[in-house]
Structures are given as structure tokens and as C-alpha cells.
Amino acid sequence: xxxxxxxxxxxxxxxxxxxxxxxxxxxxxxxxxxxxxxxxxxxxxxxxxxxxxxxxxxxxxxxxxxxxxxxxxxxxxxxxxxxxxxxxxxxxxxxxxxxxxxxxxxxxxxxxxxxxxxxxxxxxxxxxxxxxxxxxxxxxxxxxxxxxxxxxxxxxxxxxxxxxxxxxxxxxxxxxxxxxxxxxxxxxxxxxxxxxxxxxxxxxxxxxxxxxxxxxxxxxxxxxxxxxxxxxxxxxxxxxxxxxxxxxxxxxxxxxxxxxxxxxxxxxxxxxxxxxxxxxxxxxxxxxxxxxxxxxxxxxxxxxxxxxxxxxxxxxxxxxxxxxxxxxxxxxxx
Amino acid sequence: xxxxxxxxxxxxxxxxxxxxxxxxxxxxxxxxxxxxxxxxxxxxxxxxxxxxxxxxxxxxxxxxxxxxxxxxxxxxxxxxxxxxxxxxxxxxxxxxxxxxxxxxxxxxxxxxxxxxxxxxxxxxxxxxxxxxxxxxxxxxxxxxxxxxxxxxxxxxxxxxxxxxxxxxxxxxxxxxxxxxxxxxxxxxxxxxxxxxxxxxxxxxxxxxxxxxxxxxxxxxxxxxxxxxxxxxxxxxxxxxxxxxxxxxxxxxxxxxxxxxxxxxxxxxxxxxxxxxxxxxxxxxxxxxxxxxxxxxxxxxxxxxxxxxxxxxxxxxxxxxxxxxxxxxxxxxxx
DNA sequence: TTGCAAATCCAAAACGTTTCCGATAGACTG
DNA sequence: CAGTCTATCGGAAACGTTTTGGATTTGCAA
Numbered sequence: 046x047x048x049x050x051x052x053x054x055x056x057x058x059x060x061x062x063x064x065x066x067x068x069x070x071x072x073x074x075x076x077x078x079x080x081x082x083x084x085x086x087x088x089x090x091x092x093x094x095x096x097x098x099x100x101x102x103x104x105x106x107x108x109x110x111x112x113x114x115x116x117x118x119x120x121x122x123x124x125x126x127x128x129x130x131x132x133x134x135x136x137x138x139x140x141x142x143x144x145x146x147x148x149x150x151x152x153x154x155x156x157x158x159x160x161x162x163x164x165x166x167x168x169x170x171x172x173x174x175x176x177x178x179x180x181x182x183x184x185x186x187x188x189x190x191x192x193x194x195x196x197x198x199x200x201x202x203x204x205x206x207x208x209x210x211x212x213x214x215x216x217x218x219x220x221x222x223x224x225x226x227x228x229x230x231x232x233x234x235x236x237x238x239x240x241x242x243x244x245x246x247x248x249x250x251x252x253x254x255x256x257x258x259x260x261x262x263x264x265x266x267x268x269x270x271x272x273x274x275x276x277x278x279x280x281x282x283x284x285x286x287x288x289x290x291x292x293x294x295x296x297x298x299x300x301x302x303x304x305x306x307x308x309x310x311x312x313x314x315x316x317x318x319x320x321x322x323x324x325x326x327x328x329x330x331x332x333x334x335x336x337x338x339x340x341x342x343x344x345x346x347x348x349x350x351x352x353x354x355x356x357x358x359x360x361x362x363x364x365x366x367x368x369x370x371x372x373x374x375x376x377x378x379x
Numbered sequence: 380x381x382x383x384x385x386x387x388x389x390x391x392x393x394x395x396x397x398x399x400x401x402x403x404x405x406x407x408x409x410x411x412x413x414x415x416x417x418x419x420x421x422x423x424x425x426x427x428x429x430x431x432x433x434x435x436x437x438x439x440x441x442x443x444x445x446x447x448x449x450x451x452x453x454x455x456x457x458x459x460x461x462x463x464x465x466x467x468x469x470x471x472x473x474x475x476x477x478x479x480x481x482x483x484x485x486x487x488x489x490x491x492x493x494x495x496x497x498x499x500x501x502x503x504x505x506x507x508x509x510x511x512x513x514x515x516x517x518x519x520x521x522x523x524x525x526x527x528x529x530x531x532x533x534x535x536x537x538x539x540x541x542x543x544x545x546x547x548x549x550x551x552x553x554x555x556x557x558x559x560x561x562x563x564x565x566x567x568x569x570x571x572x573x574x575x576x577x578x579x580x581x582x583x584x585x586x587x588x589x590x591x592x593x594x595x596x597x598x599x600x601x602x603x604x605x606x607x608x609x610x611x612x613x614x615x616x617x618x619x620x621x622x623x624x625x626x627x628x629x630x631x632x633x634x635x636x637x638x639x640x641x642x643x644x645x646x647x648x649x650x651x652x653x654x655x656x657x658x659x660x661x662x663x664x665x666x667x668x669x670x671x672x673x674x675x676x677x678x679x680x681x682x683x684x685x686x687x688x689x690x691x692x693x694x695x696x697x698x699x700x701x702x703x704x705x706x707x708x709x710x711x712x713x
Numbered sequence: 714t715t716g717c718a719a720a721t722c723c724a725a726a727a728c729g730t731t732t733c734c735g736a737t738a739g740a741c742t743g
Numbered sequence: 744c745a746g747t748c749t750a751t752c753g754g755a756a757a758c759g760t761t762t763t764g765g766a767t768t769t770g771c772a773a
Contacts, residue, residue, distance in 0.1 A: 047497060049759055060723045065761060075721060092497040096439060097759035099430045100728050107478070119661055122460035137483050142499070144441070145477045149468050163381060163426040165476070272665040305667045327453055328662075331606040333639045383729055394753045399731060409751060431729035434758045 048089045057085040068093070099166065108136060108169040108354055109146045109162055113179050120271050120298055121174050123326045124343060128195060131347025132171060139355050141168070148181075159184045169354040171195065191357040191364075193350045197240045198366055203357060205364030207349045211241050214339040214371035215248025216255070218293045218321040221337070221373055223256035227291035227319060230258070233278035233303065235270040235295040242267075245295050245323065264289070268299055275299025276306040283310075290318060291379075297322035297329045297338055304332060304378070320378040334377035342369050382423045391419040402427070433500070441476045442503040442688055443496055447513050454605050454632055455508050457660045458677060462529060465681025466505060473689050475502070482515075493518045503688040505529065525691040525698075527684045531574045532700055537691060539698030541683045545575045548673040548705035549582025550589070552627045552655040555671070555707055557590035561625035561653060564592070567612035567637065569604040569629040576601075579629045579657065598623070602633055609633025610640040617644075624652060625713075631656035631663045631672055638666060638712070654712040668711035676703055 054061045059078055067074045067082040074082075085091075099105045110129065112118075133143050146161055158181045162170055169191040172182060185192055186204045194206040222230050232249045235242040246265065253260050266281050268274030275294055279302070282289060294300035300322030304314060312318050314334055322329055325340035349367050356362030388395045393412055401408045401416040408416075419425075433439045444463065446452075467477050480495055492515045496504055503525040506516060519526055520538045528540040556564050566583045569576045580599065587594050600615050602608030609628055613636070616623060628634035634656030638648060646652050648668055656663055659674035683701050690696030 047500070047759095051759080061760085062723055062725095062762080063721085066722090069761085073721060078721080092494060094434075094759050095499045096430050096433045097728090098761075100428075100434055100730090100759080101761045103728075105430060110479075122456050126456035126460060133479055133481065134483050137481075143479045145444075145467055145479065147467065147471075149471050160426060165429045166381070272662070276665075302665065305665065308667050328606070331610075331636065331639065333642055381729095385729080395730085396732080396753055396755095397751085400752090403731085407749095407751060412751085428729050431758090432731075434729080434760090435731045437758075 047094070048091050050091070050093065053082070053086050053089055053091050056089060057082045103166075104168050105166050106140060107142050107144050107165070107167055108171060108351075109144050109165070109167045111158055111170050111172040111182075111185070112145070112147045112174050113182070118174065120296075123298060123328075124296075124324055124341075125174055127343035128173060128347040128350075131344035132351045133347070134344075135348040135351035136355075139351065141351075141355060146170075157181050157184055159188050159190070162188075162190055169193075169358050171350050171354055172197070191354055193354045193357070193364075195346060195350055200364060200366055203364060205353050205357065205366060207346055207353065207367040207369065208241070209341045209346070209371050210368040211244035211371070212248035212251065214323065214341075215245040215293065215295075216252035217371060217373045218323070218339055219249055219252025220256060221375070221379065222291045222293065222319060222321060223252070223258060225291075225319060225379055228258060229286065229289045229291070230264070231279075231282040231286060231289045231292040232265045233275055233282065233292060233294045233299055234265060234267050235299070237267050239270075242295060249293060268295075270296045270299060272298050272302040272305075275302025277302075279303040279306045291320070292318065293321045293323075295323050297324045297326045297336060300336055300338065300378075301328060301332050304334075304336070315378050322378075325374055329374075330376070337376045337379040338374050340372040340374050342372075345369060381428070382425050384425070384427065387416070387420050387423055387425050390423060391416045437500075438502050439500050440474060441478050441499070441501055442470065442505060442685075443478050443480045443499070443501045445492055445504050445506040445516075445519070446479070446481045446508050447516070452508065457632060457662075458630075458658055458675075459508055461677035462507060462681040462684075465678035466685045467681070468678075469682040469685035470689075473685065475685075475689060480504075491515050491518055493522050493524070496522075496524055503527075503692050505684050505688055506531070525688055527688045527691070527698075529680060529684055534698060534700055537698060539687050539691065539700060541680055541687065541701040541703065542575070543675045543680070543705050544702040545578035545705070546582035546585065548657065548675075549579040549627070549629075550586040551705060551707045552657070552673055553583055553586025554590060555709070555713065556625045556627065556653055556655060557586070557592060559625070559653060559713055562592060563620065563623045563625070564598070565613075565616040565620065565623045565626040566599045567609055567616065567626060567628045567633055568599060568601050569633070571601050573604075576629060583627060602629075604630045604633060606632050606636040606639075609636025611636075613637040613640045625654070626652065627655045627657075629657050631658045631660045631670060634670055634672070634712075635662060635666050638668075638670070649712050656712075659708055663708075664710070671710045671713040672708050674706040674708050676706075679703060 050061055050064050054064045063074055064082050067079045136143055170185060171193050173195040186199050189203050192204045196208045198206050234246055250260050263285055266278040268278040294303055300320055303320055307314050307318055314320055322336045322338035325338045329336040329338045357364055384395055384398050388398045397408055398416050401413045470477055504519060505527050507529040520533050523537055526538045530542045532540050568580055584594050597619055600612040602612040628637055634654055637654055641648050641652055648654055656670045656672035659672045663670040663672045691698050
């Protein structure tokens, strides 16, 4: 059994109150007793119980990371891991910890996300990788629980979001391709239920129009963010548009899939076909040829989300929608 | 403020004790009052506080996922994400939650891993991606805290481990290459401080000897598990051994890096150079040519780790070392 | 010496559960 | 009818903290 504050108090010859105040740096405790208490606590290897503290202070210093379909998702980690890094780092700085909660967690308990958060008395939630059509997500957003959503523009009294400016990102890609002289630019989009997909599609359209190019529905293929989907998408587009000279993929993974398909058909990149991806995952730089892409600041996304959620908790900052600026990274596929 | 058990008791006209027992399915409560209590709890939207429960029951039902250098690591996620999936899933089934703790967490708090676990009163820990030379890891393993380590053979009274049989895995790779007629087989190893690297190196050696091939130190290059490291490794080996016809990489990522380098030099794979990777990450199947590799059952690793840690906690299972069998997956690079 | 403010300290309540132990009532046994 | 057993319930302690409010001591000026 761990040593309690009571034993420290007894050993130091002071009251429980004094131990608490001494260790927490309050002013109304004498310098001598403070040192004595610190020493005794050290000797006894005392670690204050976070759970007891949580109970009385009515805050757990824990925020939940809500990820849907954690198990099913086989590609999301390229994007999500770094976001998680940023989140965790900043949260640690702010004195908070991260607990994982996914559909599996709640399904196996037969409670909703929200119920789970309530039971564990989480101070806040960050939601990531949730599909637009997840029925439970609205529940947590509607609740008074402070929350921040990644890549989904949900805004309410207690809920903010952070995302990349995907419209602008897609425009950057198209503008870049148009600037290279391409007139017929295809688009392989991600999972249609994702908000980012809608935005990138809109950016693609607007980019085309701004460049004075026509918009053609049939130049768009809806895929699923996977490698295979990218490959299939390019194949499909090339069949209906053999004269297409450039393709914009809504994710690097799909772009790499496209690269592979191009190689199979001995299509030279970028001479015969230019390719732009999205995300700037680690692999983008090292594919051959290296991938031109739109960089998302994933780590910063996580950090901003972390900051916002504790900001909301402390009523310091109102929930808001943060749009991070994407960057065009030009490499060898264009 | 959330509704407490007291309010439920008052509303249902029974005692606190009865509410607790009714909701937790004890037998000594009448069917009628049980229904009444359940109804009232439902109506009031009562969620029992996990933290109060933790305090009194002396268990938090949460286990920590210890990952070192979380932020620095830019390649580990290829391997770790699925392990995490498996862990989280099985833990959820068993009624436990997962909390993230990494060096950043403890460094910013100026406490060690162990202190963190103690303060949060974690029921157990799973350690992953820790380097052999991490000074803090021994501390947690030595502690009475139930723990399971992934890919590092640490065994004690309260600490078990689960890993793939890396010696055997490497042997499978070498045997396969030898069976294809290769006589001069290079090896690009991972980060030398990793236990898996040592095992794979041993497997490489033993495999060569078993195949009747000589063992040559200079055919080994120590890299770092990264794409770039794989590329550089192959380059280095080819410079000193131009007649090498096959290379075994200690990770798929490095193997893909090698593939890229081979393509740059127009070395045909597998005709001029055969390549075998390790891990069977998602990308392995979709690289061109698709990668022959040694599959690790990552999800199962996570699940077994989860099972073991709660097993140790409940004194049901003694800590043990679990060696998961790797599988040779033959694709187009051999 | 007295009075008062400041500096230290402590007892006890509170947080929301679980559980031990005892109480009550009815049912059954003899 | 007395006694025992079972089913059902409640009181109160306990878990390990923080914090409120007051108590005690000290220092210093009047």
C-alpha cells in the first residue's frame, strides 16, 4: 500500500493540513516545518493520490482522446499519430493527461462516449478521426463537456475545432499545377463522408475556376484515403480521360498509390503525369520521385487543440474555429 | 454538477447502500426496489463517479501505456499503432482504460515514469518502444507495479514481456533467400540499442550458418529503422560488396528505402537483387514490387500484453515471456 | 503590561462511492 | 408458540485528499 498523507503528517509531527499546504507551496507554513515536511515526504517516498485529489477538487486533470473506429482504421495513423504527439506534449505542459477512448471502449461497456466521459469525470475531450455520420458524436458536442474537434467544423458554446484550411490547400495544389501549364487536372478525393473531403473538393473547383479552367465532374473520383484507393482512382480517371496530364490526390497515401500505378503502366512522372498529394506524411519526401504535396502542420494541430480545450475548461478562451494555413511543398512529381 | 448516488437514493426513497447494491447487481435487494432504483437512476441520468469508486476500491481500472521519446520518433507508428489497437481493444473488453504516458509527460512534471504511475495509482503498465538504455525503465520494472514490456525481454516477479521470435524471424528470411539460391546475403539492421536488433542479427547469423553460408561481419550495416537509413544501408553495402545478390532489412520501412535506392541505380528487383523486409506493415503489400517480408502479429502482441498485465494484476497469471511466431510472407521482391 | 496584527498551525467537513455489520420482518421448522 | 433462517434493507465507516474557519503563538507598538 502506498504511503498516505496521514503517515507523513505523523512522521513529521504536524497535521495533515500542514503537510498538504507545505507540499503544495502555500504561504502560511513556516520555512522550518516546510523543509521538515518535504524531507519526511521524500524519505517515505510519498506520492499524493491523484484520485483522492480529483475527488475533492472536482477535476481529474484528464482529457479524453475520442477516436472512432480505432480498430478498423488502417491508414489514419499516418496522419493521426503526429497530431496525437502534439496534443499529448502540450497537454503535459499544461498539467493534463490523455486517456484513450474509442468506439470499442464504449460499445463493450454498452455506454455512449458521453457516458464514458461522465463516469470518468473527464475535464474535456478532443475528438479526432470521427466520421461525419457517427451518431454519438453530436451527443458529446451538445453536452456541456468542453470539447475540441479535429477536422470537423463543429462550433458551440463548449465546443471548438481546429483544422487545416482545406479549401485553400486544394487551391494551392490546383494553382500550382495550372501554373505548370496543366489544363486537364484530375482529382482523387478521400472518403466522401469526411468534412475535409468536401472542403478539398470545393478548393479544387474554385482553384480550377480561378485558373480559368473548366470544371468537369467526371475528372473527380471518390476514393477512401487508402493506397489502393489512390491506385484505383488514377486507373479509373485515366480510362475516361487519357489526355489528363495532372492529378491531385486528397492524401499522400493515395498519391503514392497513384505513383505506383503510374509506374506499372510506365507512365513517367512528372513528364507525362504530374502528381500532387496532401498531408506531407513522412513517406512523401522519400517516395520516388519525391512527392509534391500540401503540408498540414499536424503537430501544431494537436497543440492548438490541446490549448483550446483547456482554455475552454478554464473559461479563459471561448470556443472557436481555428484554421491552420497549409503549405505547398514542391518536390519531384510536378 | 453531476447527480450523485445520494440524490438517487433520496428520489427512490431508499438508502445509499441499496442504490449501490441495486445498480451493481447484488443479490440482497428486492426485485421491486431494484427496478425502482434503476428507473430513478435512468431518469436522473445518474453516472457513478469512477474516481470515487477508484478511491474506495483501491483500483483505478486504468493502465498506462509507456512510450519513450514519443515526440522524437517519426517512424515507430508504423509498428506501434496496431499494437496499441490490439491493446486498447482487449483492455476495453476486460474493463480497463488506457492512459498515455511518455517521457515528455514525466520530464515536464519533473517526476519519473514510476512516480507518475504511483500518483495516478495506475493498476499496471505496458511499456513499448523504449530503448534499452532508457534509465527510467528499470525503475518501473523493478517496482511492484504489474508491467508488461513489448519487444524487450524483461522478466521479474511483476513484469512479463511479449515479443516476436525475432531470431526465428530473421532465420526465416535468410533461409528463404538461401533457398532461392542466394549465397551472398547482406543485412541492414535497425537501431543497435534495440533488443529486436540484437535478436534479428543473431537470427541472421544462425540462418547463414544453417544454410551452410559463411558469416561476414562486413555484410552487416547498422542503421536506424528509417527509410533513409535503409537507403543508405543498401548503398553502403553495395559499395563494399558489389556482388551481393540479396539483402535482408530489419524493418519494412528500411526495405522500402532500399527499394528506392535500387530503383535510382536501376538495379532490378528481384532479378539482380532480392529484398526481404520485416514487420509486414501496410505499405509492404503495396510497394512496387511488393515486398517479401516477415510478418509480426502486431495486433495480437497488443492483445497478449493486455491480457498478461491484467492477469498479473489479479494474480491469476504469473509473468512470463511470450514469443509470438513470425510468418514469412512471400511477395515480389524475392 | 496590554492590544493587535501577522504568522503558523490544526480540527473537521467535504468529495462520492463501497462495504461491513447489524436491524427488521416475514417464513418456516419443531 | 418459540426459535431459527432468509430476504431485504440501512447506518456508518472508510478511502486520501483539499479547504474552511478558527485557534494559538509570535512580534511589535502603544
